[in-house]
Amino acid sequence: MRLTTLLSMAVRVVIPKDYRYGTNRPWTMAAKRLNPAGKRRRKVFVEPVAPEDWTVVKGDRVEILAGKDKGKQGKVIQVFRHRNWVILEGLNIHYRFLGRTSDYRGTYIASESPLLLSDIALIDPSDRKPTEVEWRYTEEGERVRVSVRTSRIIPKPLVERKDSIVPEQWKDGPKDTSPSDTLEKTYVPSLKTLEEEVMEKLGIQENRRQRTSFWY
Amino acid sequence: MGVLSNLMRGLVRGADRMSEFTSKRGSRTHNKGRGARPAGLRLSSRKFLTIRAMVPEFVVPSLDGFALKPYVSYQAPRGTEPPLTAQSLFAEVVAPQIRKDLDDGTFSNDNLEKYGFEPTQEGKLFKLYPKNYVR
Numbered sequence: 001m002r003l004t005t006l007l008s009m010a011v012r013v014v015i016p017k018d019y020r021y022g023t024n025r026p027w028t029m030a031a032k033r034l035n036p037a038g039k040r041r042r043k044v045f046v047e048p049v050a051p052e053d054w055t056v057v058k059g060d061r062v063e064i065l066a067g068k069d070k071g072k073q074g075k076v077i078q079v080f081r082h083r084n085w086v087i088l089e090g091l092n093i094h095y096r097f098l099g100r101t102s103d104y105r106g107t108y109i110a111s112e113s114p115l116l117l118s119d120i121a122l123i124d125p126s127d128r129k130p131t132e133v134e135w136r137y138t139e140e141g142e143r144v145r146v147s148v149r150t151s152r153i154i155p156k157p158l159v160e161r162k163d164s165i166v167p168e169q170w171k172d173g174p175k176d177t178s179p180s181d182t183l184e185k186t187y188v189p190s191l192k193t194l195e196e197e198v199m200e201k202l203g204i205q206e207n208r209r210q211r212t213s214f215w216y
Numbered sequence: 217m218g219v220l221s222n223l224m225r226g227l228v229r230g231a232d233r234m235s236e237f238t239s240k241r242g243s244r245t246h247n248k249g250r251g252a253r254p255a256g257l258r259l260s261s262r263k264f265l266t267i268r269a270m271v272p273e274f275v276v277p278s279l280d281g282f283a284l285k286p287y288v289s290y291q292a293p294r295g296t297e298p299p300l301t302a303q304s305l306f307a308e309v310v311a312p313q314i315r316k317d318l319d320d321g322t323f324s325n326d327n328l329e330k331y332g333f334e335p336t337q338e339g340k341l342f343k344l345y346p347k348n349y350v351r
Binding site for chain 1: 230232233234275277283284285286287288289290291292293295297300305308309310332339341342344348349351
């Protein structure tokens, strides 16, 4: 086959139909071990949840209903939609050795295990107990999550930026335009193009015209 | 199929024939340009005559008292300006003039040039279609 076809195959990612998703990123060695090429594994069945019915978001506070850490509340760190998994911070942990070599047993760390959506419940902020959650519309027309037991709106968790910048506490540097200058409306609509306006402003006269040219 | 199909599993042998051969590849005596247009004439005496008018010149106004800087503060909220379309530009610039003339009774179909109508793009320095300037 052609070299271009081969290279374009490498660029365009083809995921096999019975690809088993794990907690590792797909390009890591662990994920490749989970999906050895040429081996057909038993299929993992996942309860289908429509995208518009998905209620748990990264950063939510959630309580565990079943398992080792039953009854504990924690913050969602990661959400795996394709397996209905949720990873909580510091909960449902097991210990393992990381970075093992032939002579070093590795660092002993705690690693969280994913929890299924059915073993999780969002917490009602008013009484801090787990509840069923529905998507409903407010009077303004906004789509919000509402707890079924007490019709309290569960607000969306604050999204922290990856570079941990909090816009409210940001101090402008010498190269930053202040918000007032940014939002100032100085555009005067006119039918001239930018180039014509600049020529007019700087007083540039251009009476020569381009000679017509042809290409075949 | 051929040889490459058998070597597909591992690494593919041979040089990359399909990539673009730019001036970054090749030996140091290999002189290849990147599409810059010549700013003059090549004379028969193998010299190059630079024509001042063909050399691009940046026209920059003075930036005294210019408040905008390269970066925007994180505190600035998203702006609420609607996107500029042809309809909105017409409605802001031309429509009030036409409305005023209609009310005065001086509107006529033959005199559309005074509202900015251009029947042809001939004779203009910056033509809108076919666009003859680079932006």
